[in-house]
Every structure is written in structure tokens, then in C-alpha cells.
Amino acid sequence: MTKPLTKDDYTPGGVTLHHDPDRLRRVTRALRAAGRNIALVPTMGALHEGHRKLIREAHVLQNTVVVVSIFVNPTQFGPNEDFERYPRTLEADVEVCREERVGLVFAPGVEDMYPAGGQVTVAPGPLGEQLEGATRPGHFAGVLTVVAKLLNIVQPNYALFGEKDYQQLTLIRRMVRDLNLPVDVVGVPTVREADGLALSSRNRYLSEDERAAATALSAALVAGAHVSGQGADAVLKAARDTLAAVPEVDLDYLELRAPDLGPAPENGDGRLLVAARVGTTRLIDNAPVLLGAGDE
Ligand SMILES: Nc1ncnc2c1ncn2[C@@H]1O[C@H](COP(=O)(O)OP(=O)(O)OP(=O)(O)O)[C@@H](O)[C@H]1O
Ligand SMILES: CC(C)(CO)[C@@H](O)C(=O)[O-]
């Protein structure tokens, strides 16, 4: 039998902070048994307008209680990456969640998510070694493993992810399909600053000059999309030229792929993806392109 919920578990109209996975699972189970849908928005915190957009899209789904998880997942960071430096702003994040009418915030500690002795992980397959995975070995095994754990803890009807991390979204869709996970994955378009820069928690690492240079990533995507009717070579050249004009931008990759990140078609829908370092900060962005439509 499901134990009845108390105000410490869940308060309608308020936000309740949970740290313990088993207790949260009991709460979301009881809410589902009471006829509510659960929508999970996984994040690493330092919440910004991009996260707010995910939460708002979650509210659009019918009859949902929105759960935001906040966890800086150590297993998706390489040894020379910014795990220690990554912003941790739990109090402000809970306030954002209150403003956005989130019902439950799940902020586990590392020991809650990874008690000693864990051995089994999710293998992302070949796509996990390409693009982001080529520069960040093991990154997607860490992402998919923690997302699988979050899905199993929260057992949501829906899970929402941003297109800003397009390869992550693609791999999560694959995992859900390949492992028959009972959840609907909802992708949300990228929220941008007025000058085009994709919102990202890591933007706060940028100096004023780096912040100005960082607009080259989205500008390159726009330049590529602008000549998409001329085909793949023209798209890549236009994007590459835009990036090369800004010396502070150290390009990691610029690639044109199919929407599922397989090889790009000659004609039809494609996805243009870019990653670059600006100073010590690594940024990513991507955009859809319609290839060879023939009107350029
Ligand atoms: N600008 C954005 N628009 C839409 N969704 C976003 C945006 N930025 C992040 N998200 C999504 O929010 C979720 C949580 O991402 P995360 O907490 O890592 O934020 P982030 O800003 O991507 O941080 P990082 O600097 O680590 O890339 C992911 O699904 C991510 O794709
Ligand atoms: C999905 C995620 C929360 C897993 O740690 C993270 O990769 C992120 O914030 O995009």
C-alpha cells in the first residue's frame, strides 16, 4: 500500500526540496497513484532562462507535477574539466523553481546517487564517441547512466531536455528506445540571448571580450543556414569563415549531420553542430538546416 503523503513530502502550490532518492520515489509514486502526471526536468543547477523554458514547457503538458533535479554529476566530467568549478547555487535555484511553480526539487548528494559499490553503467554506443564524445571520452556514459538513474528514481511520464545539448538529447532518445524505457522524451528549442548566444550556465565563466567573441558560434550557424540551398560544402564554408574571422574562438568541431546525427543527406533536413573554446570556456551550439532546397 502507498503511504499517504504529508506536507513534508509535497505541498500543493509550493516547492518541496528532496535529497533522498527512495523518499522522492515514494512521493512521485503516490502522486501518480492520485492521477497526476510527472514531468522531470534534469539539470545541473545554476538555473537560467533556458531551464525556465523547459519548466514552462513541462507545465504545458496535461495535469503535471513538475520535478526539477539539480545534480552536478561527477561521472560525466573528465579529469581536466570543470567539475569543481561548476557553479552551485542551490538556494537561488530553489527560488527560481518556486517562481516557476515547480512542485518538487530533487537535489541529491554524490553519495545519494553513487553509493559505494556501483558497477553497472549505460553504454552509449558509437554515437557516444563522436562529436562531444571525441573530446570528452566517457562523457555520454556518465550522462546516460545518471539520466537512467533519475528516470528510475522519479519514474516520470515525461522528461524534458534542451536542444542546446543536441547530441545528449539524441542519445537520450536512443537510450529510451533501445532500452524500452517507459517515458516520453520532449525536446525544447534553444533559448538565446538577444545577440544569438545560446544560454548556458558556463557563459558566466566568460570575460567581457570572450563574451563578445562567443557570439561567433551562433553567427556561424546563421551564416551556414543562410546558404543551405547551395548544399553541404557551402554551409560548412560559410560557417567556418565566420568562425575564422574571430581569433579568440578556438574551433573544436564544425559538423553537418542528419537530424539523428547520422551522415548528412544531400537534400533535406540536416543539423549543423559546433563546439569551440573561448578562452578556457568550452561552448557548444547547433541549428537545423534545410539542405539543397535549391533557392539560393
Ligand atoms: N539555452 C538553452 N535552451 C534550452 N535548453 C537549455 C539551454 N541551456 C541548457 N538547456 C537544457 O537544460 C538542461 C540542463 O542543462 P544544464 O543544467 O547542463 O545547463 P547548461 O546551461 O547546458 O549548462 P552547461 O553550461 O553545463 O552546458 C539540459 O536539457 C539542457 O539542454
Ligand atoms: C542531463 C544532465 C542533467 C545529466 O547530468 C546534464 O547532462 C545536463 O544538465 O544537460
Ligand code: BAL
Ligand atoms: N549541459 C551538458 C552537461 C555537460 O556539459 O556536462
